[in-house]
Amino acid sequence: MLSKPNGSTTNHEKVISVAVNVPLRRLFEYRLAADYPIPPQVGQRVTVPFGKQTKTGVILAISSFEDYHGDLPVEKLKFITSILDEQSLFGPSLLKLYQWMEKYYHAPPGEIWQTILPSELAKGKPAERSRDSIWQITQQGREALAGNQVAKNAIKQKLTLAKLNENRHGILHSRLADYDIQYTTLKTLAGKNWVLRDFIDALPIAHDQITNLPNNLVLTEQQTKAIQAISQSLEQYQTFLLFGVTASGKTEVYLRLIEQVILQGKQALVLVPEIGLTPQTLKRFKDRFNVNIVVLHSGLTDQQRLQNWLQAKSGDAQIIIGTRSALFSELFSPGIIIIDEEHDQSFRQQQGFRYSARDVAMVRASFENIPVVLGSASPSLESLINVDKNKVRRLDLTEKAQSQTDVKFRIIDLKKQSLINGLSRDLIAGIRHHLDAKSQVLLFLNRRGYAPVLLCHECGWSSLCQRCDIHYTYHHQSHYLQCHHCGSNRKAPTQCPQCQSEQVVPVGLGTERLAEAVTALFPDAKIARIDRDTTRRKSAMNDYVDAIKGGEIDILIGTQMLAKGHHFPNVTLVGLIDMDGALYSADFRAPEYAAQLITQVSGRTGRSSKAGEVIIQTHHSDHPMLSQIIHSGYATFAESAIEERVEAELPPHSFAAMFQAEAPFVDPVKTFLQDTKQILDRYSNLKVELLGPCPALYTKKAGKFRYQLFLQSVNRNQLHQLLSLTMNDIESLASAKKVRWRVEIDPVGDS
Ligand SMILES: Nc1ncnc2c1ncn2[C@@H]1O[C@H](COP(=O)(O)OP(=O)(O)OP(=O)(O)O)[C@@H](O)[C@H]1O
């Protein structure tokens, strides 16, 4: 019932429903004064009083007083403090997408918006384009560069001048990061009159020619077919799975499609894995297109991100390349969405609002009436099942673009071998053989640090992280212990903390130790270790890749950072040092992930004219997945993996949701999940199976105990119905206030 408006309200006042960033599954209602100068629209940001604070939120509904049926009488509602945007920041498709996500993920509206909005906008900063400027090299600068007038040790200055010299039209100030140029260097150079800065009002007009096509690249028949199939549905929604073996030229397919989209005056959105957005990837796009390309990833400053986002929104950017959350760019005229390496786990957000960028991209594209291309040499079982259900159309590239020879696989059974620091004699001989042939070798070990455990030989003490109950990894060079689970670290002891013995020894093998062992075995080889520890510096990865491509490195040692997307034509041997951990794990997805990893790592060899070889070391040489991958390929493995999931009624054949709770003590965690279970049990007519509560895979993390409750059903609608019916009650449980909890839809892994 409508409460009687008192004297201070009029019928022209509005009630505005706002998403505020709090972990509650509801909107908050406010009044808007009748004479407020900006008309309210769904999708505008507002500031509102919230408790004693002022918060930024997003308008999601506007109603008249008559239509308001909230709990509070209308005159008790507080007033909106201000409307921040003249107009909605979002078009109808993204607003619809938000609504879909809210319903599907059962997530708090404010949390979702926190993910959609670039952080500057979430903080309430104005959605304003900054005036850009262009840096150019001067004639004096050119002379200085040519005449070697730059001081010998001023390497940055020299590099910067060289880059500006290459880019005759200059480099936009907003893009300095893309070129790894620092503002401070430019200021020094400007002081010498070697560079100058011009402020501009509009971005420079692109060339009349959109692309620079490479000479004599003839598309393969399969590439042509794929491009044709996708071009035919550029004006409508359809998801394609471009299932192309490694080095089959998937990127070339993307580039041709993007060209068509741009010619139609539309924009292309390209999502790549977190570690896939290397300067090399970007260079491939920049070399091909004379259009405005913007990137969106976590390496940018908040302001750069905002500026790039605004260029996507205004249509000034024709190509938007980014990681997961770039999916939420507002686009002026979307034409296609491409997800490269669609199987990659980084497309799943694992904190805050948890979503799958692949799934959401398909929904977004259907709202926009545009195609999605999912590309991979090792597609997710999700996408392959969608092919079986006719939801996704599969296009195959079965041949490598440049190489005719097959990659040769060898499995080394470690049970029958003595090892030298983790390396079998056969692998060592293989490395020598390939080095002698002047080729490069890649050794893959997915464990950084020196050793996964530090152990006392006398008393058995081992380096346990008390907060997580798992071992600290020992890092030798900096001599510290780091928990790779919670991130905490401390100095490594030289004496056993328990018995004071000096016999504390590292046990097991990480990349740091492997590099040491390989250096001892091949003292003349140039070795590069590439993992998170050696690539902290921003341009480090880029420098390594240049060195590898330039032939300055003989042996590359690395984690999964090396596994994906790189094109190193001279690598002919890939050694997988230890696949045991990946083969056996409590996660039912472990074989799928391991198969993807092996496919991707192996794909780094044999990419050009030289024949490639892969050597896999394992104690489980008879694991069925290994022989499938080696003898019949990923597709055959995937078929049998899908069969297993169907039989066991596991996702993606069935549908799952998970409640996870954590707290410093176990009891409140269990109580909350028991209470949750009781509420869910009220609807036993719905065909949803409840499993748990049970401890999470990592039961303790950073001092908190973690338990979970699984919901599983072959009927997706019933699963969602159950959650819709119960979420409010669960959220209001008294026991919910004593833990940190969340619900996760289509959960993966444990994090
Ligand atoms: N039709 C073609 N003819 C000759 N070379 C090609 C052709 N198409 C692509 N290439 C080249 O083949 C190499 C591998 O292609 P690309 O990197 O696009 O493969 P990919 O399928 O994306 O590989 P991955 O999945 O391993 O990342 C590149 O150097 C590319 O320029």
Ligand SMILES: [Zn+2]
């Ligand atoms: Zn820890």
